[in-house]
Amino acid sequence: MSRLIGLGLLLAGLLYPFAVYLGMEHFAPWQFGLLLGSLWLARALTGGRDRGSRWMAAMAIIFCLLLAWFDHPGLLRWYPVLISSFMLGLFGLSLKYGPPVAERLARLSEPDLPEKAIRYTRQVTIAWSLFFLCNGALAAALTLWAPLSWWTLYNGLIAYGLMGLLFAIEWLLRQRVRGRR
Known part of the structure; x- marks a missing residue:
């Protein structure tokens, strides 16, 4: 399961700029934050237990929460x-x-x-x-x-x-x- 989530994050990262470019007319920033935050949360719950992995996941989740909270396209x-x-x-x-x-x-x-x-x-x-x-x-x-x-x-x-x-x-x-x- 952890590898599948890692693959999902990799694909999300690779496609992210195009998703933002094409999706900003159809989706709100909070929706991007929710989707991306869900992937990072799943990674945090199933991924490595080393301090670096947890720190990265926590920072990414905070970013996604800010994105969802402020719902501002510039944050994307x-x-x-x-x-x-x-x-x-x-x-x-x-x-x-x-x-x-x-x-x-x-x-x-x-x-x-x-x-x-x-x-x-x-x-x-x-x-x-x-x-x-x-x-x-x-x-x-x-x-x-x-x-x-x-x-x-x-x-x-x-x-x-x-x-x-x-x-x-x-x-x-x-x-x-x-x-x-």
């Missing part, structure tokens, strides 16, 4: 900023409290990482942290000063293209670094 546009903030927190705090997120992922397929790989995964985690910082800042700027169409284009398409580009660049660099071992 802040959700991508919230998600980028979550990701920045996840990656950034892993640098401080360790192990870095990229190292954790690398250890899933290669439990005994050499020191060079550990340094590399730290740099990858820094790169992703910087990405989420810039992505969140740009999403906030678009929320504050750009038309809805620009906000939708960036948050619904361009941001994911940039993530894919960063994944591809990192994969190419990883192949090169692995070749030197």
Whole structure:
């Protein structure tokens, strides 16, 4: 059940900018808040028990409650900023409290990482942290000063293209670094 809810949140996040763009004429902001808040509440009740997961779910639920309470269309546009903030927190705090997120992922397929790989995964985690910082800042700027169409284009398409580009660049660099071992 937890995986299904996680998939629902992932799909909601991917489709959210388009749902806002197309749905604002048909649905009130409180309805978006109720639907999204329900998914996050289900995640909180069935998801991981670690402090980070609970904190993220609580913050998302608070955002959704504010969205439902104030019922203001401008608040709808802040959700991508919230998600980028979550990701920045996840990656950034892993640098401080360790192990870095990229190292954790690398250890899933290669439990005994050499020191060079550990340094590399730290740099990858820094790169992703910087990405989420810039992505969140740009999403906030678009929320504050750009038309809805620009906000939708960036948050619904361009941001994911940039993530894919960063994944591809990192994969190419990883192949090169692995070749030197």
